Amino acid sequence: MPELPEVECLSRAIKSVLEGKRIQDVKFYRKDLRGEIPIQKFRSLLVGQAVTKVHRRSKYMLWDTAQGIGIIHLGMTGNVIYRQTPTPELAHTHAVFTVGDKAGDPSGYLHYVDPRRFGWISCCTHDEFPDHDFFKKLGPEPLSQIDLVDYLWVKSRKKTVAIKNFLMNAHVVVGVGNIYANEALFRAGVRPSRPAGKVSRKEMDRIVPSIRETLREAIKAGGTSFRDFKNADGEPGYFAIKLQVYGRGGQECRSCGNLIKTSRLGNRATYFCTHCQK
Numbered sequence: 521m522p523e524l525p526e527v528e529c530l531s532r533a534i535k536s537v538l539e540g541k542r543i544q545d546v547k548f549y550r551k552d553l554r555g556e557i558p559i560q561k562f563r564s565l566l567v568g569q570a571v572t573k574v575h576r577r578s579k580y581m582l583w584d585t586a587q588g589i590g591i592i593h594l595g596m597t598g599n600v601i602y603r604q605t606p607t608p609e610l611a612h613t614h615a616v617f618t619v620g621d622k623a624g625d626p627s628g629y630l631h632y633v634d635p636r637r638f639g640w641i642s643c644c645t646h647d648e649f650p651d652h653d654f655f656k657k658l659g660p661e662p663l664s665q666i667d668l669v670d671y672l673w674v675k676s677r678k679k680t681v682a683i684k685n686f687l688m689n690a691h692v693v694v695g696v697g698n699i700y701a702n703e704a705l706f707r708a709g710v711r712p713s714r715p716a717g718k719v720s721r722k723e724m725d726r727i728v729p730s731i732r733e734t735l736r737e738a739i740k741a742g743g744t745s746f747r748d749f750k751n752a753d754g755e756p757g758y759f760a761i762k763l764q765v766y767g768r769g770g771q772e773c774r775s776c777g778n779l780i781k782t783s784r785l786g787n788r789a790t791y792f793c794t795h796c797q798k
């Protein structure tokens with residue numbers, strides 16, 4: 521499943537070919553993905569419009585025009601690729617967006633591909649955005665929220681849920697997937713199973729930079745080019761960072777040499793070092 525770093529990398533790549541350009545046309549090859557595609561509304565808000573901004577909220581890519589916002593989500597297996605032809609080249613191509621200047625020839629085509637169809641293509645007006653079902657309950661962005669330590673500290677008080685599950689809850693903070701939660705807690709020296717409410721302020725001071733470092737390394741490794749980000753195991757981000765604990769159960773801790781332990785928290789694979797993480 522594409523995680524925050526992959527969606528950020530893809531957004532940057534698409535920004536380079538779409539921002540300041542116009543969506544001249546769109547051809548949909550089906551009416552629905554995970555949900556119905558609002559085809560008429562998408563046309564009225566996006567087609568013929570200049571894209572003023574390409575950005576990301578959680579794992580949604582957003583294309584802003586004066587009329588509204590295009591919403592692209594990759595689901596489990598989705599991708600957007602840039603091509604010089606409008607003809608679908610890959611199986612499971614569900615939409616092709618024609619990109620061009622105001623009056624000129626098309627400069628390229630964005631192909632939305634999603635074999636398992638858990639993704640979304642949607643849209644909303646600027647007024648609808650704050651209360652949109654996709655966005656209204658989301659926590660802050662881990663990379664850009666300025667007072668994230670304070671926020672997480674206050675939010676975690678009296679919470680008995682494991683700190684790892686707390687951080688992976690998108691209603692608390694978005695974009696901290698399983699690999700990143702494991703790696704960030706190792707870097708911060710905090711045991712994943714610790715109740716969130718028992719994490720000290722000092723530890724939260726380490727957890728937040730650890731999350732940011734881990735995500736930034738993955739984004740940096742992913743670069744700004746269009747790429748197929750899924751590895752053979754279907755786990756995202758795997759290629760992108762040197763893993764300290766994730767997937768290393770029974771192997772020696774790179775820091776202390778003790779064996780990395782495994783468990784399951786919230787039914788997700790959890791890896792930690794009992795010596796390095798308290």
Ligand SMILES: [Zn+2]
Nearest residue numbers: 773776793796
């Ligand atoms: Zn260790």
